[in-house]
Amino acid sequence: MSAADLDTARFLDLGWHAAAPEAVSLVQAVAALVAEQQAPVRQYDRLAKGQARLETAVSGALRGLLRNWMHGRAVFRSHKKEHFSGGPVGFRVFAATMRSLQALELVHKVPGYWCRPWAGQDPELMGPEADLGDGPAARYWPTAQLLALAWQHGLTPAVLRGRGPARAFRPVTVSGVPRAGETVELRDLSAPRAGEQRVGRVSGRRGPRRGDSEATCLARTEVWTAIQLRLAVEAHNQFAQQVGVTGCALLPQWRRVFRGNWALDGRWYALGRDGCYQGLPPEDRAELRIGGEAVAELDVGASHLSILRQLAGLPFLLDPYQIDGVPRAVVKRYVLECLGEGRPKERWSKLAKTEVLEVRGWSPARLRPLVLAVHPCLTEPTRFVPETVAAGHSVPGRKLVSPFLVAREAAAMTAAMLELRVQGVLALPVHDSLVVPRWAAELAMAAIRAGYLKHCGIDPVVRDKTGRADTAERELEKAPAAA
Incomplete structure (x- = not known):
């Protein structure tokens, strides 16, 4: 090998x-x-x-x-x-x-x-x-x-x-509850593995007050933000313990990881490595049980690309990966690699040719003009990261594109999870999708779309990976291909 x-x-x-x-x-x-x-x-x-x-x-x-x-x-x-x-x-x-x-x-x-x-x-x-x-x-x-x-x-x-x-x-069946440890982490953007700063254990109990200096006000605001984030994760962890989940090795418990500041990243990561539900193939996640009930996995189509197009003022597309003459899987892979790199790709990553066999007949140089004609926002996506978010970071601006889009997606999903929890529904996040009890699928679709409208400004396509689709997904079958 x-x-x-x-x-x-x-x-x-x-x-x-x-x-x-x-x-x-x-x-x-x-x-x-x-x-x-x-x-x-x-x-x-x-x-x-x-x-x-x-x-x-x-x-x-x-x-x-x-x-x-x-x-x-x-x-x-x-x-x-x-x-x-x-x-x-x-x-x-x-x-x-x-x-x-x-x-x-x-x-x-x-x-x-x-x-x-x-x-x-x-x-x-x-x-x-x-x-x-x-x-x-x-x-x-x-x-x-x-x-x-x-x-x-x-x-x-x-x-x-x-x-x-x-x-x-x-x-394997649920063997216990993983130790939560620090439920919120703030990592150094330039060194996500080494020298990370963790803020799961936050000192201080109040936010800024009248009379505080500017520096004190900023510091207390940071602490207060961390405390609010931590309490939200802990509430969801406790709710999962009350409801119960079967079909995976460990009862789902989470932490949120931010990078650089509170406006970058923020995804929900399930604790544990072996049998973690987020690492299961979709067909195996379909056999999970939430409170003993069968589940549906509701996925947002082209989440990051749709958010970027909205920031660029481009019209919403039902299927932005559909381009005449190019396999959809190839377009999707190229777009995902462009967003991850923060600029148009010049060569495929090491994993691309093994994970998507169709890309072997398509070079990035051949794809670039075809994709950028439909998605000009990918030409220089760093322009759409707000200056307030980019300020104070020493890394190249292109490194902020993916964490910023992830943060918008995470904010929308977090809002949907909170709305569902208020209605007594436990939602298991898988980045751009939620696993919910089958009976609550319609409620979850509405909550996801409301979260994206509030935090991303789009009404996304939400499809059920386990076999059902919402109205927007059914309309997709009749939509003409993007040219």
Whole structure:
């Protein structure tokens, strides 16, 4: 596997257990091999609990390895112990299992490593107090021996692709409530990983008052904003605990992450890594249950692009990704990469050609004039970021485009979540979509559209990923293609 292939690796989610007979058979066979290999140091056969932990680790590992290998991708997993806290598989069990799979020649591994957050630094010159940053996590992919073993047990690609009752693996049941920790974070925009400033634990209990100096007033306003944001997240977390959610490994709990200031980013991120509902494929999220009720996932179409077009004064399009003569998936990928970069793209990202196969026949140079003719706002999107938001940041202006659009989207979704909570409806955010009880789908559609009208100035297309669509989506079928 080449270095470029390793860059496309996906996160190894351990929150899955075998469901289909073929998967159960393979997991039990591999777990027996691992237990035998570890027999000198671990006695799994003596404790049923230990055997169950081993089979859970093997099940999650095999599911991630085999499903991603169908697309030619490896998987990655950090060996930081805190990343396993509260999950279905502990660090010690995971590490021992992966070592055994390597010893049995069932898994290939490229070790991860630590590095400074900048290039060109000689590791041998780094002192004991050096400030280390994050490096790539370990990469894993199956050997030919594991693939042959899966085939022998009937776990073919067709079985792995099964959906609904025929799924080979299912998310583990809720195992607990993740520790919330800091529910609001304000990170340094120029260094989102290293040197971040966190404000989840906020000191002070009041906002600005008459007679405060300008500096004091600004500081108290910042504190008051953080307190309000924190209380809103905590209220939603408590509501989720009261209502209850099943179909994922951990009960959903959230934190909001802002970057640079309170007007940038602000997305809701579910806590936990393994079996987190936000990381589930859409077909698996459709099997969640909120308060025991079936769910609908309501998605806003072309959220960021529609917001940018409104800021630029361009008319609203029902399907802005539809351009004559160009596959819709290619247009969507190019637009998303332009928005992420904050300028028109000159080359595809490393992931583009593996995630959207159609882009292989379309170069960014060929796409650029076609897309910019329909969306001139992408020529220089930095013009639409307000100066009050950009002030005080040392990063290039193009780096503010995506966080600003995310912030508008997050504000609209937060308003919709609050409106639904007032009506007794729990909404689970997935960035530009909400998962709600099926019976509340119409209420949620109205709340999302009201939130976007208030915070983004648009009445968006809202579609139901689980099979239904609102009026605007049905009109889309009759809309002419954008030229």
